Amino acid sequence: xxxxxxxxxxxxxxxxxxxxxxxxxxxxxxxxxxxxxxxxxxxxxxxxxxxxxxxxxxxxxxxxxxxxxxxxxxxxxxxxxxxxxxxxxxxxxxxxxxxxxxxxxxxxxxxxxxxxxxxxxxxxxxxxxxxxxxxxxxxxxxxxxxxxxxxxxxxxxxxx
Amino acid sequence: xxxxxxxxxxxxxxxxxxxxxxxxxxxxxxxxxxxxxxxxxxxxxxxxxxxxxxxxxxxxxxxxxxxxxxxxxxxxxxxxxxxxxxxxxxxxxxxxxxxxxxxxxxxxxxxxxxxxxxxxxxxxxxxxxxxxxxxxxxxxxxxxxxxxxxxxxxxxxxxxxxxxxxxxxxxxxxxxxxxxxxxxxxxxxxxxxxxxxxxxxxxxxxxxxxxxxxxxxxxxxxxxxxxxxxxxxxxxxxxxxxxxxxxxxxxxxxxxxxxxxxxxxxxxxxxxxxxxxxxxxxxxxxxxxxxxxxxxxxxxxxxxxxxxxxxxxxxxxxxxxxxxxxxxxxxxxxxxxxxxxxxxxxxxxxxxxxxx
Numbered sequence: 001x002x003x004x005x006x007x008x009x010x011x012x013x014x015x016x017x018x019x020x021x022x023x024x025x026x027x028x029x030x031x032x033x034x035x036x037x038x039x040x041x042x043x044x045x046x047x048x049x050x051x052x053x054x055x056x057x058x059x060x061x062x063x064x065x066x067x068x069x070x071x072x073x074x075x076x077x078x079x080x081x082x083x084x085x086x087x088x089x090x091x092x093x094x095x096x097x098x099x100x101x102x103x104x105x106x107x108x109x110x111x112x113x114x115x116x117x118x119x120x121x122x123x124x125x126x127x128x129x130x131x132x133x134x135x136x137x138x139x140x141x142x143x144x145x146x147x148x149x150x151x152x153x154x155x156x157x158x159x160x
Numbered sequence: 161x162x163x164x165x166x167x168x169x170x171x172x173x174x175x176x177x178x179x180x181x182x183x184x185x186x187x188x189x190x191x192x193x194x195x196x197x198x199x200x201x202x203x204x205x206x207x208x209x210x211x212x213x214x215x216x217x218x219x220x221x222x223x224x225x226x227x228x229x230x231x232x233x234x235x236x237x238x239x240x241x242x243x244x245x246x247x248x249x250x251x252x253x254x255x256x257x258x259x260x261x262x263x264x265x266x267x268x269x270x271x272x273x274x275x276x277x278x279x280x281x282x283x284x285x286x287x288x289x290x291x292x293x294x295x296x297x298x299x300x301x302x303x304x305x306x307x308x309x310x311x312x313x314x315x316x317x318x319x320x321x322x323x324x325x326x327x328x329x330x331x332x333x334x335x336x337x338x339x340x341x342x343x344x345x346x347x348x349x350x351x352x353x354x355x356x357x358x359x360x361x362x363x364x365x366x367x368x369x370x371x372x373x374x375x376x377x378x379x380x381x382x383x384x385x386x387x388x389x390x391x392x393x394x395x396x397x398x399x400x401x402x403x404x405x406x407x408x409x410x411x412x413x414x415x416x417x418x419x420x421x422x423x424x425x426x427x428x429x430x431x432x433x434x435x436x437x438x439x440x441x442x443x444x445x446x447x448x449x450x451x452x453x454x455x456x457x458x459x460x461x462x463x464x465x466x467x468x469x470x471x472x473x474x475x476x477x478x479x480x481x482x483x484x485x486x487x488x489x490x491x492x493x494x495x496x497x498x499x500x501x502x503x504x505x506x507x508x509x510x511x512x513x514x515x516x
Contacts, residue, residue, distance in 0.1 A: 125465025
């Protein structure tokens with residue numbers, strides 16, 4: 001077995017902090033983008049934009065809610081969490097899905113904007129339903145990875 | 161790259177080019193219907209209609225005669241009540257598309273939703289209308305104005321609606337359906353057809369044009385510009401970059417202008433399907449005579465560059481106002497160009513001095 005490099009290892013505390021920062025950043029960027037884009041000429045109406053905002057934000061708001069509960073929860077109600085697999089997996093599973101979600105969403109937004117630009121061939125644009133579908137698929141990845149990690153990490157009272 | 165990957169890639173390229181090249185046939189389009197009925201409103205309306213006793217109701221206004229057989233076009237198999245001021249059919253009711261309705265006494269045709277079982281030859285009528293809708297081809301054309309049966313947008317997909325609309329076909333471009341009359345409502349339980357329940361005399365008929373300009377001459381001759389230069393100026397106005405519509409003369413006094421699936425030059429960021437109709441009329445009953453220019457607009461908009469029927473919607477009130485304001489300005493300029501001296505008596509009334 002190859003030796004584990006220090007930069008590949010993430011402590012549970014570092015994972016919690018990283019998830020909180022990522023959730024805050026994504027929530028912030030999402031709010032700013034979907035509230036401003038219709039006004040700045042991106043091909044979405046405010047109604048459609050808010051609909052997309054409603055799809056993305058609850059997931060990250062859920063993570064932030066879990067973190068807040070964790071911070072103020074009673075220590076007696078919390079149990080320690082142990083990582084059974086190789087330690088470098090934690091970093092990969094915490095950061096990987098969030099990065100993939102970011103890239104997939106960015107790609108969908110660019111494709112949507114580009115195919116609906118003024119000089120695009122008539123009828124060739126991506127519909128809002130397809131965009132919503134793409135974002136939901138990307139959120140699906142978070143559901144099977146980050147959601148589970150959050151439920152373990154933020155149910156523990158252990159501090160390092 | 162494996163052969164499987166290559167063929168998958170080719171299939172994707174083919175699929176994307178094919179979807180770009182094909183235009184969605186009208187039979188697959190769905191349109192939002194203004195003042196659309198649904199099965200609930202049809203049921204309510206039919207119930208209140210059947211509650212009414214025609215003999216008693218009409219008897220108050222004169223003599224009522226039950227006629228059997230009673231004619232509707234060439235068919236002599238109906239029963240009806242006849243009075244001095246119209247006719248009222250009894251079930252099974254006749255049907256006809258609005259533009260094919262035969263002459264009946266009076267000037268107003270009475271239509272009502274009726275269950276298919278209460279309609280004369282109901283299943284055959286339904287099949288005939290649905291066949292026209294499936295074909296997606298404009299029919300009964302008179303110049304560039306044709307008719308088309310389109311499927312309407314249903315909010316919950318539990319009901320299917322069909323409407324017969326007018327469409328302008330200018331240089332093979334079919335414009336936005338307008339003046340739609342809903343004719344079929346299909347639900348899981350029943351099918352409603354728009355039947356003709358009679359006709360009556362209505363003294364005053366009201367139209368719904370967007371706006372009308374009146375052009376008056378100046379004394380002593382009160383000379384007015386003739387129709388040809390007016391229509392030419394209006395055609396020129398439609399070519400203005402701010403509206404850029406393709407126009408064609410329809411009959412002597414009517415001009416039709418169209419644009420389909422384009423980026424709106426008036427509503428930034430939106431795409432549009434639009435038909436603008438201009439009707440000229442000269443009064444014969446007023447002295448001095450004046451020229452009336454009536455403009456009617458039908459507009460559908462879409463925020464995206466998609467051809468999905470459900471993405472095309474009626475404009476909001478603000479968008480409609482903005483659009484009409486631009487059309488109004490262009491029409492105003494065109495009318496002013498006909499005169500050597502102009503004076504707007506009010507926003508819609510132009511006093512025009514034409515070249516002697």
